[in-house]
Amino acid sequence: MKAPSLTLGIEEEYQIIDPNTRELRSYITQLLEADKLQLREQVKAELHQSMVEVGTEVCKTPAEARAETFGVAKSQCERQVFKVFGDRGVVVRPTYIVGPGDTTDRFPYWPVRLAKGGEVLAPGHADDPMQIVDVRDLAEFMIHLLETGRRGVYNVAGPREPLTARRFYNAAAKSIGANVRYTHIDDYDFLAAHKIDEAIPWALLRGNDYGMMSVKNQKAIAAGLTFRPLADTVRDTLAWWPTVPEARRAKPRFTISPETEAKALADWHALKG
Numbered sequence: 292m293k294a295p296s297l298t299l300g301i302e303e304e305y306q307i308i309d310p311n312t313r314e315l316r317s318y319i320t321q322l323l324e325a326d327k328l329q330l331r332e333q334v335k336a337e338l339h340q341s342m343v344e345v346g347t348e349v350c351k352t353p354a355e356a357r358a359e360t361f362g363v364a365k366s367q368c369e370r371q372v373f374k375v376f377g378d379r380g381v382v383v384r385p386t387y388i389v390g391p392g393d394t395t396d397r398f399p400y401w402p403v404r405l406a407k408g409g410e411v412l413a414p415g416h417a418d419d420p421m422q423i424v425d426v427r428d429l430a431e432f433m434i435h436l437l438e439t440g441r442r443g444v445y446n447v448a449g450p451r452e453p454l455t456a457r458r459f460y461n462a463a464a465k466s467i468g469a470n471v472r473y474t475h476i477d478d479y480d481f482l483a484a485h486k487i488d489e490a491i492p493w494a495l496l497r498g499n500d501y502g503m504m505s506v507k508n509q510k511a512i513a514a515g516l517t518f519r520p521l522a523d524t525v526r527d528t529l530a531w532w533p534t535v536p537e538a539r540r541a542k543p544r545f546t547i548s549p550e551t552e553a554k555a556l557a558d559w560h561a562l563k564g
Contacts, residue, residue: 369444381436383429386448386506387491390426390524391531396544397491398423402529403543405469412552412559413473414482414493417457420504421492422448425524432516445511449518456493459521466522467529476559485555490547 372380389398404411424447432447457475464471476482479495488495494503508516532540 379442381442382444383433383436384444384446384506385424385429386422386446386504387424388426388429389423389491389528391527392426393528396539397489397546399528399532399543400490400545400547401463402467402525403532404545404547405464405471406467406529408470409472410556411471411473412487412547412556413456413460413475414477414487414490414547415456415475415495416477417455417475419456419493419496421454421456421459422504422506423492423524424449425519428516428518432511432514435515439515441514443510445514445516446506446508447511447516448506448508449516450521451512451518454492454521459492462521463525466525474556474559476555481559481562482555485551485558487547487551487555 369382372382387397393399428449429447432445435441436445460473463469464473479497482488482495492504494500496502496504
């Protein structure tokens with residue numbers, strides 16, 4: 292018998308406190324009014340009227356659950372900004388932030404891996420959308436918003452023109468003159484089975500992540516958001532990487548390790564004969 296597929300979720304519970312008396316307060320009915328919520332059905336009343344529960348959607352992995360709670364926290368922060376500042380508030384919602392100084396090891400994987408050359412696993416469908424924003428473009432835009440007195444919510448995602456997986460892989464290799472041979476693997480189930488679900492800016496686009504690389508950025512562009520060439524970001528990230536502490540460079544947190552890539556490539560070639 293096949294083992295059941297397990298799922299998980301995270302539940303956060305908050306006590307409702309009167310800001311003046313610091314006593315527990317029964318305010319759950321007012322809080323759950325639809326026009327006061329962004330999380331909608333994810334917020335539920337507990338038996339105690341002074342408590343509110345915020346739960347994630349059903350998740351298949353701890354990574355999915357962590358991403359869900361991160362989204363809940365961000366939503367709460369945004370609500371607080373506009374509660375305090377009203378129409379004077381400004382919120383910037385960046386997509387994956389990349390470029391020199393990247394602390395995540397997500398995007399640096401590509402320039403570092405491509406610089407090594409050889410056969411490179413390129414995950415995803417050829418037309419999978421990708422979105423990133425260079426940290427320098429993000430910083431310049433945020434300063435511009437403050438200098439020009441802009442208000443509201445801005446999705447900061449680049450580039451200006453749609454970027455697909457195939458276009459990214461080709462442009463990234465060309466930008467650093469990498470001598471590589473791509474093996475494109477577009478089978479999502481195969482990739483997931485080999486624990487390859489992202490290699491930013493590529494991500495496995497299904498389930499809760501289906502639209503994560505299709506964020507509308509027109510409002511931010513109209514407000515002054517600009518983008519440097521992708522080639523500059525790739526080259527500058529590669530030039531910056533040697534300045535990273537040796538211990539981190541020796542054991543980077545790349546989502547596709549050399550062992551994972553080698554095993555996946557071997558299995559793919561065996562599958563395709």
